[in-house]
Amino acid sequence: MRTILFSSQQYDRDSFLAANPPTGIELHFQNARLSLDTAALAEQYDVVCAFINDDLSAPVLERLAAGGTRLIALRSAGYNHVDLAVAKRLGLSVVRVPAYSPHAVAEHAVALILALNRRLHRAYNRTREGDFTLHGLTGFDLVDKTVGVVGTGQIGATFARIMAGFGCRLLAYDPLPNPQVEALGARYLSLPELLEQAQIISLHCPLTAESKHLINRDSLAHMQPGAMLINTGRGALVDTPALIDALKNGQLGYLGLDVYEEEAQLFFEDRSDLPLQDDVLARLLTFPNVIVTAHQAFLTQEALGAIASTTLDNIARWAVGKPQNLVEG
Numbered sequence: 001m002r003t004i005l006f007s008s009q010q011y012d013r014d015s016f017l018a019a020n021p022p023t024g025i026e027l028h029f030q031n032a033r034l035s036l037d038t039a040a041l042a043e044q045y046d047v048v049c050a051f052i053n054d055d056l057s058a059p060v061l062e063r064l065a066a067g068g069t070r071l072i073a074l075r076s077a078g079y080n081h082v083d084l085a086v087a088k089r090l091g092l093s094v095v096r097v098p099a100y101s102p103h104a105v106a107e108h109a110v111a112l113i114l115a116l117n118r119r120l121h122r123a124y125n126r127t128r129e130g131d132f133t134l135h136g137l138t139g140f141d142l143v144d145k146t147v148g149v150v151g152t153g154q155i156g157a158t159f160a161r162i163m164a165g166f167g168c169r170l171l172a173y174d175p176l177p178n179p180q181v182e183a184l185g186a187r188y189l190s191l192p193e194l195l196e197q198a199q200i201i202s203l204h205c206p207l208t209a210e211s212k213h214l215i216n217r218d219s220l221a222h223m224q225p226g227a228m229l230i231n232t233g234r235g236a237l238v239d240t241p242a243l244i245d246a247l248k249n250g251q252l253g254y255l256g257l258d259v260y261e262e263e264a265q266l267f268f269e270d271r272s273d274l275p276l277q278d279d280v281l282a283r284l285l286t287f288p289n290v291i292v293t294a295h296q297a298f299l300t301q302e303a304l305g306a307i308a309s310t311t312l313d314n315i316a317r318w319a320v321g322k323p324q325n326l327v328e329g
Helices: 010-018 059-065 085-091 100-117 118-129 153-164 191-197 219-224 238-249 281-286 299-317
Strands: 002-005 026-029 046-050 071-074 093-095 146-149 169-173 198-205 228-232 252-256 291-293
Touching: 010 299, 026 238, 046 299, 059 085, 071 169, 085 093, 093 299, 100 118, 100 153, 100 198, 100 252, 100 291, 100 299, 146 153, 146 191, 153 169, 169 191, 169 198, 191 219, 198 219, 219 238, 238 252, 238 281, 281 291
Parallel strands: 002 026, 002 046, 046 071, 071 093, 146 169, 146 198, 198 228, 228 252, 252 291
Antiparallel strands: none
């Protein structure tokens, strides 16, 4: 099975080769992001292995199918970037990695909370410049603070367990309550109720038509003044321009983002020598109470290994007619 991995970085190459690809799977690594312009690179490849910011819209899928591709193997749990109806019409199977390391993403969310609260990013820059003053670095104890967990699947539940360990009070919002989260003492509320009561809100829900811009001007107005918002889920869960006004007027006191709605053309590339063309992101980066990381929450050795092994197993099983982790259109 000739397989091409789009948007592949050195860590992808290392993890996939370390996973010992099964006999019959021939891997080719392509740094370019999959788009209509680059889809021709997949000509005569049975399998296209795509990542979260690759374009799997109808025109791209049609081009891939015309070139001989029969399987889309996602290196992610999310699949909102795939036109599943078109894939089904074209006879393209789609498989995913439903879980790799919920700890990786949950722990990164906690890292953002700690860094924002104790102003670690500001303290780091100061001490490197010889400034050892402490003004403006006052944080707060996490114990007894109220944390809202939006989305309580595997990642959200893992995040909730960590925050319970800090002694936080837990609130949760999810259409399907998780008994494991309830066992931690979490109370399930409506989203407006959670936003009104939580001092820290962390997003761990999938991106769907219903959850797009779940956090918007109206929902931001429901939050306590000075609340902290963390998003390690999907960028479009948040109406990003609305965040700027909330930061300016103090309604939002802290913001930690590992994902960004318009990240596809920015993240995973070194653009340090170029002017930042995204005005919204540029504005966010000017706030001292904002930390943006470039979609790195998944990036642990354990998660990379699990992604590689599951993806290779998905391809191998599909090749012998025993598919697993199929995404149904």
